Amino acid sequence: MSITDVKPTRSELIATRKRIKLSISGHKLLKMKRDGLIIEFFDILPKVKDMRSQLVELYTAADKRLAVAMVADGKSALKSAANCRQTPPQVELSENNIMGVVVPKIKVSTIQKSVEERGYGLIGTSVRIDESVHAFEKLAEKVLEAAELETTMKKLLDEIESTKRRVNALEFKVIPNLEEIAAYITLRLEELERENVFRLKRIKG
Amino acid sequence: MEIGVIGREMFTTGFRLVGVHKWFSVNDEVDSEKAVKTALEDKNIGVLVIHDTEWQELEEKTQTKLSNSVSPTVIAIGSSVDNTLRERIRTAVGVDLWK
Numbered sequence: 391m392s393i394t395d396v397k398p399t400r401s402e403l404i405a406t407r408k409r410i411k412l413s414i415s416g417h418k419l420l421k422m423k424r425d426g427l428i429i430e431f432f433d434i435l436p437k438v439k440d441m442r443s444q445l446v447e448l449y450t451a452a453d454k455r456l457a458v459a460m461v462a463d464g465k466s467a468l469k470s471a472a473n474c475r476q477t478p479p480q481v482e483l484s485e486n487n488i489m490g491v492v493v494p495k496i497k498v499s500t501i502q503k504s505v506e507e508r509g510y511g512l513i514g515t516s517v518r519i520d521e522s523v524h525a526f527e528k529l530a531e532k533v534l535e536a537a538e539l540e541t542t543m544k545k546l547l548d549e550i551e552s553t554k555r556r557v558n559a560l561e562f563k564v565i566p567n568l569e570e571i572a573a574y575i576t577l578r579l580e581e582l583e584r585e586n587v588f589r590l591k592r593i594k595g
Numbered sequence: 596m597e598i599g600v601i602g603r604e605m606f607t608t609g610f611r612l613v614g615v616h617k618w619f620s621v622n623d624e625v626d627s628e629k630a631v632k633t634a635l636e637d638k639n640i641g642v643l644v645i646h647d648t649e650w651q652e653l654e655e656k657t658q659t660k661l662s663n664s665v666s667p668t669v670i671a672i673g674s675s676v677d678n679t680l681r682e683r684i685r686t687a688v689g690v691d692l693w694k
Contacts, residue, residue, distance in 0.1 A: 428688070435684075435692060449672055456609045465608075472611035478597050479614055483641040483666055494668040496642060501613060523612045530598065530613045530644075537642050537670035544662050544680065547687040554687070 396571050398578030406572045413568060417560040424553040426489050431546045438543050441536045448532055452525035459518040471519050474510035481534060486542075491549045493542040498534050502527045596641030599667065601630045606646045606673075627652040631661070640667045647673030 396402060459468060482497035508523060599617040600610040607618040617640055619630040627649040634643055643661075650658070650671035658679065661669040681693045 431688070439693065445672055446674070452609060453605075456605065456612075460605070460608075468608055468612065472608060475612065475614035477614060478616045481596050481598060481641040483596050483668065485665060492665055494665045496668065519612075522609065526609045526613045530610065530615075533644055533670060533672060534598070534642055536672075537644075537668045540670055540680070541662075541665065541668045544683065545665075547683045548663065551683075551687045 393571055393574050396575060398575045398582070400579065403572060403575040403579065406568055406575065410565065410568045410572060413560055413565050417557060417565065420553055420557045420560065423489055424550060424557055427491070427546055427550045427553060430488055431543065431550060434539060434543050434546065438536075438539050441532070441539055445529075445532055445536050448525070448529040452522065452529045455518070455522040455525045459516070459522045462518050463516050467515065468519060468522075471510045471515050471523070475508065479530065488542070488546065489549075491545050493545050494538055496534050496538045498531065501531045501534075597639055599634050599637065599640035599643045600645075601627070601634055601643065602646030602649055610644065621649050628654065628657060631657060635667070643667040643669045645669060645671050647671050 396406075456468075479501045480499045482499075484495045484497070486493050486495045502524070597617050598610070598615050599619065600607050600615050601619045602621060604620050604622070607615075607620050611618055617634070617637060619625070619634050621627050621630050627645075630649070631645070631653065634640060645661075650673075653661070662679070681691060684693055685691045
């Protein structure tokens, strides 16, 4: 609302003052929320960075092992080993709430299995395939941990940004604007009162 | 729920060795966007793993949608730094903390 649209009445002044009070308390709450989110973010950032570097190492190692197995045993041997895996790894996905931000929570059943539990014959596969399976099992476990952390961080960052915008809008636009309106109404009311007093004096005189 | 994998044949084969049944290969006929669309239609996928090369090929709109998705939770692997994430940190906090 701009200053020109305002009617300088006492009720409007009361309503504006109420809005100022509400905006100030909202601003305070949002500032607290932003600070809380930033604390959460700083808590999670080193974990994500560490997880990312571990993930790169594991992926490079797994990729190398797979390439070796592919060259030595052939694509068909790898595919037949892959087709023998009957039970897929199960994940339990639930939601967690951090200050109004919905983040994922992933619960994983054990992915790493012993050679006997993998479902393919011991004679039919080579050590290279076993090693690449093991490397990818380790990678998959880490990937799931990283997925939870990274998505949490991304969602926190989004919320920090939008909260920051709201805080700034209240601090630099909404509250000063409302205060300006309240000051204008007060001034106009005082002026009206002075005019009234002057008019009365003239009538009496 | 299960794990879904999107990437080139080599990448998906690796995860298939772990037992992942929901894999979507990207090749000359199927592009990344199409693979992602097919994967998202499967409601039984809880976590979607995508290779970084395919992630980079996605449109910005799809990337944003996937980044903010909780079900399925999406993760791109294959590179040390996710530049979009780095940029997001810089915008939100004001400093590049990924150094």
